[in-house]
Amino acid sequence: MKLLSAFRSSYLNRRGSTFRSLDPSSFDGAFIPKPSPSSIFWLAIHCLCCLISLILGFRFSHLVLFFLFSTSVTNLYTTTAGVSQLLQLKPSEKANVTAKSSRVVVGRHGIRIRPWPHPNPIEVMRAHQLLERVQKEQKSLYGVRRPRAVIAVTPTYVRTFQALHLTGVMHSLMLVPYDVVWIVVEAGGKSNETASFVGKSRLKTIHVGFDQKMPNTWEDRGKLESKMRIQALRIVREEKLDGIVVFVDDSNMHSMELFDEIQNVRWFGALSVGILAHSGNADELSSVLKTNQEGKPLSMPIQGPSCDSSGKLVGWHVFNTQPYATKTAVYVDDKAAVMPSKMEWSGFVLNSRLLWKESAVDRPAWVKDVNNLLDGNEEIEDGPLSLVKDPSMVETLESCGRNVLLWWLRVEARADSKFPPGWIIKSPLDITVPSERTPWLDSSSKLPVVTKEEKNNQPATEKRSGKPRGSKSKNNRGTQEPKTTRSRK
Amino acid sequence: MTNRSSLSAILLFLFFSASSAQHNVRTERISGSAGDVLEDNPVGKLKVYVYELPSKYNKKLLQKDPRCLTHMFAAEIFMHRFLLSSPVRTLNPDEADWFYSPIYPTCDLTPTGLPLPFKSPRMMRSAIQLISSNWPYWNKTEGADHFFVVPHDFGACFHYQEEKAIERGILPLLKRATLVQTFGQRNHVCLDQGSITIPPFAPPQKMQAHLIPPDVPRSIFVYFRGLFYDVNNDPEGGYYARGARAAVWENFKNNPLFDISTDHPTTYYEDMQRSIFCLCPLGWAPWSPRLVEAVVFGCIPVIIADDIVLPFADAIPWEEIGVFVAEKDVPELDTILTSIPTEVILRKQRLLANPSMKQAMLFPQPAQPGDAFHQILNGLARKLPHDGSVYLKAGEKVLNWTAGPVGDLKPW
Numbered sequence: 001m002k003l004l005s006a007f008r009s010s011y012l013n014r015r016g017s018t019f020r021s022l023d024p025s026s027f028d029g030a031f032i033p034k035p036s037p038s039s040i041f042w043l044a045i046h047c048l049c050c051l052i053s054l055i056l057g058f059r060f061s062h063l064v065l066f067f068l069f070s071t072s073v074t075n076l077y078t079t080t081a082g083v084s085q086l087l088q089l090k091p092s093e094k095a096n097v098t099a100k101s102s103r104v105v106v107g108r109h110g111i112r113i114r115p116w117p118h119p120n121p122i123e124v125m126r127a128h129q130l131l132e133r134v135q136k137e138q139k140s141l142y143g144v145r146r147p148r149a150v151i152a153v154t155p156t157y158v159r160t161f162q163a164l165h166l167t168g169v170m171h172s173l174m175l176v177p178y179d180v181v182w183i184v185v186e187a188g189g190k191s192n193e194t195a196s197f198v199g200k201s202r203l204k205t206i207h208v209g210f211d212q213k214m215p216n217t218w219e220d221r222g223k224l225e226s227k228m229r230i231q232a233l234r235i236v237r238e239e240k241l242d243g244i245v246v247f248v249d250d251s252n253m254h255s256m257e258l259f260d261e262i263q264n265v266r267w268f269g270a271l272s273v274g275i276l277a278h279s280g281n282a283d284e285l286s287s288v289l290k291t292n293q294e295g296k297p298l299s300m301p302i303q304g305p306s307c308d309s310s311g312k313l314v315g316w317h318v319f320n321t322q323p324y325a326t327k328t329a330v331y332v333d334d335k336a337a338v339m340p341s342k343m344e345w346s347g348f349v350l351n352s353r354l355l356w357k358e359s360a361v362d363r364p365a366w367v368k369d370v371n372n373l374l375d376g377n378e379e380i381e382d383g384p385l386s387l388v389k390d391p392s393m394v395e396t397l398e399s400c401g402r403n404v405l406l407w408w409l410r411v412e413a414r415a416d417s418k419f420p421p422g423w424i425i426k427s428p429l430d431i432t433v434p435s436e437r438t439p440w441l442d443s444s445s446k447l448p449v450v451t452k453e454e455k456n457n458q459p460a461t462e463k464r465s466g467k468p469r470g471s472k473s474k475n476n477r478g479t480q481e482p483k484t485t486r487s488r489k
Numbered sequence: 490m491t492n493r494s495s496l497s498a499i500l501l502f503l504f505f506s507a508s509s510a511q512h513n514v515r516t517e518r519i520s521g522s523a524g525d526v527l528e529d530n531p532v533g534k535l536k537v538y539v540y541e542l543p544s545k546y547n548k549k550l551l552q553k554d555p556r557c558l559t560h561m562f563a564a565e566i567f568m569h570r571f572l573l574s575s576p577v578r579t580l581n582p583d584e585a586d587w588f589y590s591p592i593y594p595t596c597d598l599t600p601t602g603l604p605l606p607f608k609s610p611r612m613m614r615s616a617i618q619l620i621s622s623n624w625p626y627w628n629k630t631e632g633a634d635h636f637f638v639v640p641h642d643f644g645a646c647f648h649y650q651e652e653k654a655i656e657r658g659i660l661p662l663l664k665r666a667t668l669v670q671t672f673g674q675r676n677h678v679c680l681d682q683g684s685i686t687i688p689p690f691a692p693p694q695k696m697q698a699h700l701i702p703p704d705v706p707r708s709i710f711v712y713f714r715g716l717f718y719d720v721n722n723d724p725e726g727g728y729y730a731r732g733a734r735a736a737v738w739e740n741f742k743n744n745p746l747f748d749i750s751t752d753h754p755t756t757y758y759e760d761m762q763r764s765i766f767c768l769c770p771l772g773w774a775p776w777s778p779r780l781v782e783a784v785v786f787g788c789i790p791v792i793i794a795d796d797i798v799l800p801f802a803d804a805i806p807w808e809e810i811g812v813f814v815a816e817k818d819v820p821e822l823d824t825i826l827t828s829i830p831t832e833v834i835l836r837k838q839r840l841l842a843n844p845s846m847k848q849a850m851l852f853p854q855p856a857q858p859g860d861a862f863h864q865i866l867n868g869l870a871r872k873l874p875h876d877g878s879v880y881l882k883a884g885e886k887v888l889n890w891t892a893g894p895v896g897d898l899k900p901w
Contacts, residue, residue: 104674104795106651108725109732113739114820119746123827127710127746133831134765134838135706142704 144263149179149243151236151352155228156194156250157187157214160413163423165250166197173203173248176259180204181241185228187214193422206235216332216415222341225249226383229345233370237355245352247345247384251409258405261398262349267364268387270394272304272401273347275319276409277337303340303347303408307400313392318342331415338410343383346408349397350387366390516843517836519810523803523871527845528859531866532576535873538585539572540624542592546616550596561778562595562604563690564861565638567852568669569593571862587667587869588626588635592616595641606647610660610893611901613637613647617662631887632666633879636869639663640689642774644670646679649773654679661892665879667872669865671776673798680798685868687861688800691781693853699758703787710746711826712764712788713737714757715779716772717749733793734770736819744823761786765834766812766826770794781850784810787841789834791826793819801849801864803871810840 152173156162173180182205186194189209198205210228215221229247236245244262248254262269299320306317321328321339328339354367363369366389385391398405420426519527547569551557557566569591572578579585594609620635621627627635639645645663646654655678659668664681672679673686680686717738719729726735741747749768754760761767767783771794780799783790790811792799799807807813814825840846848859856862881887891898 104677104731106655108727109816111726111732111735111739112817112820113736117740117743119744119823123823124746126827127823130827130831130834131708131710131765134834135708137835137838138704138706142702 144260147178147263149181149241150176150259150262151181151183151241151243151245152248153183153185153229153232153245154248154250155185155187155210155225155232158191158193159214160417160419161411162193162250163197163419166194168253169248169250170197170201172254172256174201175256178259178263179243181206181243183232183235184208185210185232187212187224187228196422206239208232208235217330218332218338218410219330221332226345233355236352237357237371240356241352243352245350245355247348249344249346249408251411252346252406253409254406257398257403261403261405264397265349265351266395267351267354268367268394269349269397270305270313270316270401271347271349271397271406272302272404273344274404274407275301275303275340275344276407277301277319277339278409302401302404303344304401304404305394305396307396311396311400313394313396313400316343316391332412340408340410341383343385344408345384346406348384348394364393366393517839519805519840519843519846521802521804521806526804526867526871527849527864529863529867529870530858531863531870534870535577535586535866536579536584537572537575537577537587537589537866537869538579538582538626539569540588540590540620542590542616542619546590546592546612550593554596554598556598556602557593557596559692560598560602560604561689561691562640562671564640564671564687564852565593565595567690567854568638568862568865570854571856575856575862575866577866582624582626585626586634586873586875590616590620590635590637592637594639594647603649604641606641606649608901609641609647610657610897611899613645613660614662614897615901629881630665630875630879631881632663634875636667636669636685637663638669640669640671640687642672643679644668644672644684645681651773657894660897661889664888667869671800672774673800673802674775674794675796675798677796683872685865686798686800686802687865688781688850689776689778690852691778691785691850693851696758696782696785696851701759701762705763707763707765709748709760709764711741711748711766711768711791711822712760713747713749713768713770714752714754714760716751719773729773730771731795731816733816733819734772736816737768737770737793737822740820741822746823758782758786761788764788766791768793769811771797780811784841784850785847787838789837789841791822793822800861801868804864804867805846805849810837810846812837 150173152169154166154169156166173182180203182198182201182203184194184198184205184207186207187210189211190207191209195207198207208231210224210231212224212227214224233245235241244265246259246262258271261271300317301319302317303319304317305313306315308314319340328337354363355370357371368387368389370387385394388394518525521527547566551566557563569589572589572591582588592612594606594612595604597605597608599605617627617632637645639647641647642649643651643654645659645668646657647660648654648657658678659681668681668684669687670680670684671687671689673684674680715734716729717734718724718726723729726732729735737749741749748760748764761782765788767779767786767788767790769777769779769783769790769792771777775794775797780790780792782788791814792807792811793814793816795816799805799811812826812829814822818825845859848857849861849864852861
């Protein structure tokens with residue numbers, strides 16, 4: 001009975017306004033065999049129940065309304081099962097169980113909503129701390145046992161595309177979750193451009209200059225790069241840096257998994273490198289493919305180790321330069337496909353301890369003693385494999401190079417391309433397309449016509465000490481151009 | 490002399506602690522109230538005789554609808570197959586400790602795949618009549634050394650609606666038998682005292698196929714995918730899940746720590762592996778396959794179901810593995826979960842990482858040691874030897890064969 005009245009009063013709470021429309025007598029006649037109560041009594045119940053709902057915060061459902069509108073007594077027992085079950089269940093429950101009776105009942109329950117729905121910021125902080133701690137635990141259990149530092153060796157030189165390449169490398173290295181030492185060897189001496197990138201990276205860096213200038217042919221470039229890398233290895237030996245040496249060429253792209261995978265290297269490892277030999281000239285490429293149609297299918301653009309079925313290293317897969325034989329780029333800005341060398345340095349990683357003078361004892365027999373090389377007494381011949389005596393002992397990473405973790409790419413601009421030093425525009429740019437309407441237009445002058453030749457004359461964003469082309473005071477973006485043109489005029 | 494013995498004792502102690510510490514680094518041993526029994530081997534501890542029932546009780550049902558093999562009630566079918574080829578099976582019923590009757594009461598499916606339990610009581614009755622008339626073993630004990638697998642919503646009450654199930658109660662003929670069921674709630678009519686609760690069937694291969702490497706960091710705090718309101722049967726809310734799921738939604742739908750929705754993402758299993766807590770609230774029945782999924786994927790189950798009895802409750806210490814939240818405390822769920830000490834959470838994850846824990850929740854094909862089949866047999870073995878009162882004197886009858894609704898008495 002108490003529950004019934006509670007439900008009724010809850011109904012009153014929700015439908016306070018519509019209550020007045022109800023006829024109290026029919027309301028009572030439905031199920032309460034009492035004479036109709038006075039309105040004061042209802043008012044008191046109403047106030048009491050408002051207070052109760054304020055405290056409890058229950059949300060009462062529409063079914064209560066349905067329940068109250070039903071007139072037959074049988075409806076009472078079938079529609080709102082909760083109430084009836086409560087009345088019926090208790091005796092049968094007690095019959096079955098000798099221990100305490102269940103406090104869990106079938107039927108309609110209120111949906112509990114707390115009054116202040118927003119999360120407590122202290123709890124949110126605590127949850128984030130928990131997440132961090134759990135992740136730390138995961139890392140220690142399943143991640144790399146003893147993470148070693150990554151020593152990235154990058155040969156570079158100042159040119160138009162350097163900003164593009166170095167930004168990519170810098171971002172990749174900044175994301176590496178291990179300690180990074182970035183050794184940048186620059187051809188043509190240290191320059192401010194490179195220094196600004198190196199400085200921005202917030203990594204531990206070593207920036208050295210190399211005295212020769214970068215030559216213009218790809219072949220010579222490759223040779224100089226090898227020399228620059230050896231110079232970097234000399235630095236590793238002198239500074240006694242401890243970690244894994246990775247050859248991060250500035251135009252390559254590296255995945256994050258690469259840096260996780262190289263942690264598994266013991267002495268000297270080989271990876272699969274995806275070779276993206278694209279010249280940017282679609283016609284060239286399709287003609288190359290056409291000539292190859294009759295022959296064998298184009299081989300995989302991969303350079304890397306190749307294993308037999310038992311996982312043992314049996315050979316190397318190199319990029320097939322044959323289809324491109326007549327159409328490779330010789331000069332750096334040739335519009336032809338750029339070929340990789342036989343064995344790219346970026347496909348190999350080594351333990352820096354191999355380079356130390358003192359570790360002659362620990363060094364495995366199949367790796368050459370590089371001290372001679374590093375001292376400058378020898379020349380490096382054909383790529384990184386000349387560092388090992390027995391190439392078959394090289395460790396293969398990522399299940400014998402199954403996954404390609406980095407991509408080799410060579411993209412450079414035209415030889416005569418110029419770019420603003422440091423990519424900072426010091427003096428204002430020339431207008432190539434004037435705006436139609438300008439606020440300072442003289443009524444007597446005409447708008448100049450921009451001809452097509454003008455537009456074609458500016459392939460590179462060059463700073464010209466140019467004169468304005470019969471321009472009136474033109475509106476320019478936030479520079480002092482209008483004033484100067486006017487004055488010059 | 491004492492020095493040497495104490496020294497050797499110290500050495501022994503160090504050795505044992507070192508070896509156990511090695512084990513504790515990644516996982517911890519699980520021991521429930523029955524002891525360290527998850528890895529027990531039931532072979533040799535009991536003998537089970539499998540009755541030869543006509544195929545209308547088992548094979549024909551499966552042939553009519555092969556979906557019975559993949560839904561969450563498939564445990565009854567796989568248990569039969571397991572027992573047929575298990576070493577605990579005996580062909581001599583006189584030496585058997587337990588008797589199993591291969592009936593599939595949950596294999597009568599609607600077109601959408603939900604099992605209809607309306608004919609199950611009649612099927613059971615007819616099977617038991619067959620058993621009692623063709624073999625003498627039923628009458629010896631009136632079924633007290635027989636066990637049946639009844640994985641439906643409310644076990645042997647054979648109804649999907651809770652009130653109706655409570656009204657019917659456990660089938661009177663099964664009152665003395667041991668029931669192996671997924672439903673478990675304390676002080677409930679449909680849970681008999683001696684029943685063995687088992688996990689619902691979850692397809693092991695499907696879950697294995699979605700495993701991700703364990704070093705992927707867990708970045709979701711609380712995860713749940715499923716219904717909060719059952720709009721078809723209970724549009725108001727408050728009836729479905731006793732209002733608990735609706736309360737979860739209303740309180741935490743805007744909370745960034747709670748990744749809850751009614752989506753059906755294809756990355757459901759992967760997301761569970763990236764979460765710390767997985768909610769396992771009750772639905773129309775208190776049990777759900779979410780518990781199995783959470784355990785397999787290492788996500789701490791947050792069980793919101795009052796008085797629930799979890800699978801193998803005597804072998805697995807669920808209090809130490811999961812978090813129990815009373816339905817009335819759902820609005821404070823975030824406070825509860827964030828106030829659990831870090832060490833406790835790490836310990837729970839270690840317990841969940843224990844492979845024997847994951848094995849115990851699965852029904853792999855073919856059976857592997859430590860899996861749910863073996864846990865069921867272990868549970869049966871723990872109930873041996875049968876109490877003397879189980880055996881009835883000749884001619885004594887306890888069960889009332891005409892009890893129950895009239896519809897049940899019709900032959901099947």
